[in-house]
Amino acid sequence: MSTVPRWALLSAGGAPLFLVGGWTLAQAAQPDGFDPVRQTISALAASGADHRWIMTIGLAGLGLCHLATALGLVSAAPAGRGLLALGGLATLVVVAFPQNPTGDSTTHAVAAGVAFGALAVWPALAVPRRAAPAFHRDSSARVRRAGFATAAVLLGLIGWFAVEFFTDGAWIGLTERLVAAAEAVAPLAAVLTAMAAQRQSRSSGPG
Known part of the structure; x- marks a missing residue:
């Protein structure tokens, strides 16, 4: 089984820190009247927004963390790692093409959609079809079911x-934050699971 490097834990843990820390600081720096329940994360990094650099750094850090985690999560299937990397790249495109003051740019909207979609689906494709010899079949099946369940929950949040x-709903900002936070935490859970499996494999190995 390929060994997941320790630095992958740093990149996976950095993703939610960049995201949630970014929007927390950016919201605090906004003038009175900013409503995180009704207003989106993109509004914090939009062209002309007050202190937009804060959320811009947060989103850029998020994208780079996803790319690094995709590189380091060598125990995952290539399809899952590829989608995680795609989500990171799409996040960087969101940063490069911020929301316009009068509305979304097409590139921004498409990149955000790709990022949300890729980061929701990748857990379902991350578990290799053939388990490594050190794994019991039931353990591999549990991990696979967890991956599909995670993807289902994330897709459900995206649907909301x-x-x-x-519909220009009253909870657009809240639901976006729920989706983004859940997608940022999923790679961390995958890395922790992979590292736990590595420790179990070593402890149950010969000698």
């Missing part, structure tokens, strides 16, 4: 956010 987005 989509309803709020297209």
